[in-house]
Amino acid sequence: MSKLIFEKSVAGSTSFRLPPSEVPEGLALPASMLCTEGPALPEISEVETVRHFVELSKKAYGVDTGFYPLGSCTMKYNPKINEWAARLPGLASIHPLQPVDTVQGALEIMHHLERILCEVTGMDQFSLQPAAGAHGELAGILMMKAYFAKHGETQRTVMLVPDSAHGTNPATANMAGYKVVQIKSDARGRVDVPSLRAAMNEQVAGIMLTNPNTLGLFEDEVAEIAHIVHSGGGLLYYDGANANGMVGVARPGDMGFDVAHLNLHKTFGTPHGGGGPGSGPVGVKARLAEFLPVPIVRQGSDGYYLECNRPHSIGQMLAFYGNFGVLVRAYAYALALGGPGLREAGENAVLNANYLRHKLRGVYDIPFDTLCKHEFVATPGKLKSECGVSTIDIAKRLLDYGYHPPTVYFPLIVPEAMLIEPTETETKERLDVFVEVMVIIAKEARENAEMLKKAPSLTPVRRVDEVGAARKPILRYKAEGL
C-alpha cells in the first residue's frame, strides 16, 4: 500500500528553490483578493517525490510491460524515436502565439502530417486540432450540422448509430444536439441494411459508422450503406477508432465517407499516456472543407501560415492548434514506416488478429468466426453456462499471468464479450504464449471455478469494491480531523 503523497508531507522539506530576486519585493495586489493561507499542498523533498512516483509506476502496466490485447484501443508499441522527437527543444519550447516566421518548422511538420493523413484516409483535407477521438467526432458532427445549416436543411435532426458502435458515437451525436436512432446489427454482425433503409428519411443528418466495426468485421455492404444515406441526402461519418488494420489497405474516403477522424494514439503509434493526451484529427471531403475548424495550416509563397479567416468554419475546438507534441510523434511514426511500412503494419494487425482467432477457436466461443480485421470477439461460451465462469473472471485471472486483459463486456450486442485486438507489434511467440495461458485458464475454469472468481491474487491489490466507490464517493485526500 502506497501512502498518498499528501500523507508523506513534512513541513519545510521542499527542495525547490528560485534564484535570489533581482527586483523589488512586495505585492501590489488588493488584500481582498489574497488568500490568508496558501493551498494545502504537500511539502516533500525531491528525492521523496521521485521515489513516490517511481513506486507508483511499478504499479502500472503499459505496452512496454507486456501484451495488451485491449480491443478497440490499439495498444501497439510506441517507437522511442517519437519520444525523442517531441522533446527536441525547437519543438517543445515554442509558444503557440509566436510570429509564424519563427515557427516555420512546426508548421511544416503539421502540413506534412496533414498531407499524410489525407493520403491514408482518402479524405481531401484535415484539421489536426481535436485533442482526442471523441473531440474529433464532435468537430465532425458539428461540421455536418454546419453543412446542413448552410444548405437550409435544418430539419435533419436525427443521427443514425449502429447498436455495435463505440459509446462515444451516440454521446457525440447527443452532445451536438442530435436525436440518436439506433440501427440494429444483422445475423452476420453487420449493419442491418433493410433497417437502415427504413430509418433513412429527410430528418436524418447521417450515420456514424466504424469500419471495421466493433466486432472486428468489415462492413462489406458499405457501398450500399453509402448509397442509401447519400441518396437520402445524408452524410457518412467515419469513426477512425478501428482504423489500424485499414491503413494502406482500404480508405474511408474511397468508401463514400464524407467526414472521418483518426486516433493518432491508436493508429499512428503515439502513446496513450494512461488516458491521454491523444490526438483526433478530423478530415473531410472537399465539399465540407469550408467547415473545418480554424486555424488551418497553409503553405504560401512566403512559407507556412495559419489561416484563420474561414467564414463557414465551425470555429475553434481548442484554444490553440491541437496536441502538437502528439502530432510530432505521429509524424515521426509515419516517417519511420513510410508507405510500404504503414501498409505492412495494417496487414500484420489483421494477420495477428486472425491468427489469434484461429488459435482460440474451440477453447472459447467465437460468435462471428469468419475472417476478421484488426480485432475479434470471443466469449466464455460453455465455461459460463457449465462452469459459471464469467468474462470478468477470465479477465482478472489474466492479470495473475501478467497480461492486460481484452476489452470486456463490449460490444454490448454480444453478452460476455471479450474484444481482442493483438495489434501488429506482437510476435508469434508472444501470441502463442498468450494462447497457452488462455487454454490454461479455460482448464482452470472447468477444474476450479471458485479460484477464478477470486482472481487476481498476485496483483498489488485484489478485486476492488467498485460499488462501494460509487456509493460513497471519496474523490480527494482529506487531512485527518477535517
Next chain:
Amino acid sequence: MAYVPNPPAVRQQMLEEIGLSSMEELFFDIPEQYRLKGLDLGRGLSEIEIQRHLTKLAAKNISSYPIFLGAGAYDHHIPVAIDQILMRSEFYTAYTPYQPEISQGILQGIFEFQSHICALTGMDVSNASMYDAASALAEACNIAAEVTRRKKILVPDTVNPDYLAVLKTYAQSGVFDLVTVHCSKGKVGHELRAAIDDQTAAVAVQNPNFYGILEQDAEEIGALVHEQGGLFIMAVDPISLGLLKSPGKLGADLVVGEGQSLGMGLSYGGPYLGFFAGTDKMLRRIPGRIVGQTTDREGRRAFVLTLQAREQHIRRERASSNICSNQALNALAAAIFLSLVGPKGLRDIAERSHQLARYAEGELSRVGIELLYPEPYFREFIIKVANPAAVNRKLLAEGIIGGCELPHGLMLAFTEKRTKEEVDRLVAVIGGAR
C-alpha cells in the same frame, strides 16, 4: 524502421496455419473496388534519417529567445524531475486504467491530481482532466444549462478570446446560448451585473482575466447570479492560486483552468491540461473520468475509476459529454509539479512573476510607456503602443519574443524564468521603438 517484429517467414507460417496462402486473402471481405494497392508516401526512414530531418525542422523554429508572450500559455520553469518521471513507460504507454488491480499507480496518481486541484481551487470534486481550459469551460457551460434548465450563459469579454471562440463552437450544439458582455474598463463591472437575470444559466468569469487583471468584483458577481438561481463558473490560473483567494472562497460552483503552467512545456500549444472542479452538488454532473478511493477484497485501500454511470460508454446517447481520453499524462505532470514545488514554491513562483511584472511596469513608465488599464494585475499587462506589430518586430530583431498583439496595445507576460537583465533589454527596445 522495421516496425512489425515478425519476419516475413514467420508471417508466412502464420498465414499457412490459418489456411491462407497470402496476405491478400486476409482482405477478401473488402469489396475489390476499395482494395488499395499502396500508399503514395515514399519509403520508411531509418532512425538516423529521422533525426537528421527533424533536427533540421526544429532548427527552423526560434526556441532560445527570452519570451514575453502569455495570453493563455506561459513560459514557467519545468522542474527536471518531472520529465524523468514521465519517461517511466509504465506510465506513458498505459491505457486508461480500466483494470484497477494492475493500474493502482496510475489511479493513485490521478487521485492525487484531483486532490491537488481541489486544494488549489477550494472545490470538493475534480475530474481526471480535460483537453484544455477552453474546452473545459465549454463543458462547464453545458452542465450549467443542464442543471438550471436555462440556456443563457453570460461571458464577459475579459475572458480569453480563444476560450470565447471555443464556447462559440460548442454553443452550435444548441445546448446553451452564449451571450458575450462587453466590459469597458478591462474588468467586469456594471455591464455584467446589469445582464444577470432570472434566465441566466451561468456567468463565467476568468480571474486573473485575459488582460492579466484581477476581477475584484468576482465574488459579488457570483452572489448576484446565485440570487437569480444561476451558477457561477470561474476560469482560473493555477499559478496565481499560490497567492490569490481560491475560487471556492469566491463562491464558484464550477471551476476550470489551464494547467500548462504546472510543469508542461509550451509545445506550440499542446498537449496542455484542462482541469475541471466543482462543489459536491455538481458531483454527478461533472464530465470525464473520476477516480475514487475504495477497498479491495482484503480491506486494503485501493483506487478505481468511479461514477461511470455518467459517462459515454454506459450512458451512450444520454451522456451529456463524450469525453473519454483526456490529458492523463499532463495531469500526472501537474501532480508531480505541485508535489515538487509545494505551497511555498508555488507562492514564490507567483510572487516572483508578479514582482518582475511590476518591475517592468516601473521601468516602462520611466521611458513613457503606460498601461492600457491602470488596474491591479497578476503577471501580465497591456501597454499602450500605437503599433504593437512593429514593436514585436523590433524585439524579435533584438533576440526577444515580444508580447501578444492586441487592437489597443501589446500584452506582456512575466514569469519567474525572466531575469532583470532580460526585462531591461525589453524596456530598452520598447522605449526606443516607440
